[in-house]
Amino acid sequence: MKSVVVLQVRTNSSRLPGKVLLPINGYPIAVLAALRAANTGRQVIIATSVEQSDDGLASIIENYGLNCFRGSLDNTLDRFVSALTSWDDKTIVYRLTGDNLFPDGAFLDEVENEFLEKQIDYMGCDGEASGLPYGVSAEVTWLKHLREANRASTKKYDQEHVTPYIIRKFGFKAFEKYKLLSMGHYRCTIDCLDDYYVNQQVFSEISDPVNVSTSELIAKLKNSVFQPLATRPIPKLVLGTAQLGFDYGIANTIGQPNWEIGKAIIKSAISNGVVYLDTARGYGESEEVIGQSLSQGWAGRVTVITKLSALQDCPKEASQEVTNAFVDASFFQSCNSLRLQEIDILMLHRASHITDWSGAVWKRLIELQAEGLIGELGVSVQSPEELEMALENSQITFIQIPFNILDWRWEKVIPEILKTKASRKLIIHSRSALLQGLLVSSDERHWHRANVTKEDQAVVEKWLIEKVKGCARLNVTDLCLSYVNSLPWIDGIVLGMETLDQLKENVAYFNRPLLSEEQIDSIKTTRPKLGGDTLNPALWKTAT
Secondary structure, three states, rough: OOOOEEOOOOOOOOOOHHHHHHHOOOEEHHHHHHOOOOOOOOEEEEEEEEHHHHHHHHHHHHOOOOOEEEEEEOOOOHHHHHHOOOOOOOOOOOOOOOOOOOOHHHHHHHHHHHHHOOOOOEEEHHHHHHHOOEEEEEEEEEHHHHHHHHHHHHOOHHHHHOOHHHHEEEEEEEOOHHHOOOOOOOOOOOHHHHHHHHHHHHHHHOOOOOOOHHHHHHHHHHHOOOOOOOOOOOOOOEEHHHHHHOOOOOOOOOOOHHHHHHHHHHHHHHHHHOOOOEOOOOOHHHHHHHHHHHEEEHHHHHHHEEOOOOOOOOOOOOOOOOHHHHHHHHHHHHHHHHHHOEEEEEEEEEEHHHHHHHHHHHHHHHHHHHOOOEEEEEEEEEOHHHHHHHHOOOOEEEEEEEOOOOOOHHHHHHHHHEEEEEEEOOOOEEEEOOOOHHHHHOHHHHHOOOOOHHHHHHHHHHHHHHHHHHHOOHHHHHHHHHHHHOOOOOOOOEEOOHHHHHHHHOOOOOOOOOOOOHHHHHHHHHHHOHHHHHHHHHHHHOOO
């Protein structure tokens, strides 16, 4: 049975231009990837484009004595098939990419053995499903299926990504030999400059980079920079960045971290599986910190949520044109600060802005979305009544609510949330899981500001300690986070932090077991009932 590797490469990467030519242990990345894939004797064809931008790459490949084929830049599927014109339909074809250095010939042998044993038509390595780090990737199928896909599909997505047509037809089957390794949340691909540094570190002390095993590289990856702090990904943790823009939180004793710490927190959070960054135009320097953090190729690894400014200076009787100017000023300032040409998710800072100015603000956001400048729209609400109003608007797909272990106000709306989720896309993110730090503070002044008497403070603190013990949690923070994390109708928890140590602690909390239904019910039926003027920080007393 014949098999061949097609390694797709190009020079004009948008995130890290020319990355396949960067050196690792003296080899250009694309060359090293090809030599590793061929180290057990399997033939490798490096498929690049006919564009002038790839002339230098093609020359380097040929100087190493490697097989180079040049075809369409945009239609990668056709490039694959054209590179294999002389091969039989029954050939097993591997698809590799030139920015993934870890797969070697022995690893591909293992993939091929499982592919043949299962007698299937397609198999791939896909992070969590395979248990392998993102970047230890290979796809394998039969050449006849690639040829059929090239003839039948006219979708640009299929042509760019090569195998989607085949996956739709035969289904995705994961290579599972290393599933118990559980390292799908690790990353070893080279997509940005920091990824390149990680690979440099992994290969730095290896004398034979061509023949070192995939397993040895994976073992070294665990000790590299910007790798996960936890044993599994934590996509439900949403990094709140208000703390990175100004002093935020009633119990914040550290203050705003400097930009370098802020950027390190953002990158480490992303490396731990955080898929959303939450910010706002009104969060001081937050958007600028995010923009700098994502500027070197990290933007493709995370979804940014920002909020429109509070529009306090926009006259209530403003015309549509004037309102548009205020909305555009906030929106494009966010784009500039975040260094993004479009915003993934834009939320209204206040729910009332849906109807304020006779609906002019919302109308302008819909126009910006239609122009492709906004991906999805959302709203930050303060009360169950505002939430109910937002649920009625089908154009709103993201809603953020203030919610914590003591907050009883949302129970009546949960059935409506579930009903809406069943009928359309709806993502619910909660914020203030620690009530801006109040729930972990013993400072009587903080509780007084939150309209809580000394006696009621004692009742709440006693109850929290009892629940920590009864639910077998580590502390009050663990209890509060695990409660919100255990509710299935909440899709993400916005949590801010000022230090890397806090991030490490929070990652550990999110990796702990969830609460049982019995524990959740016990919390709901026994929690002290505080008033709305405590549960809504907007109604707290001004600090003196």
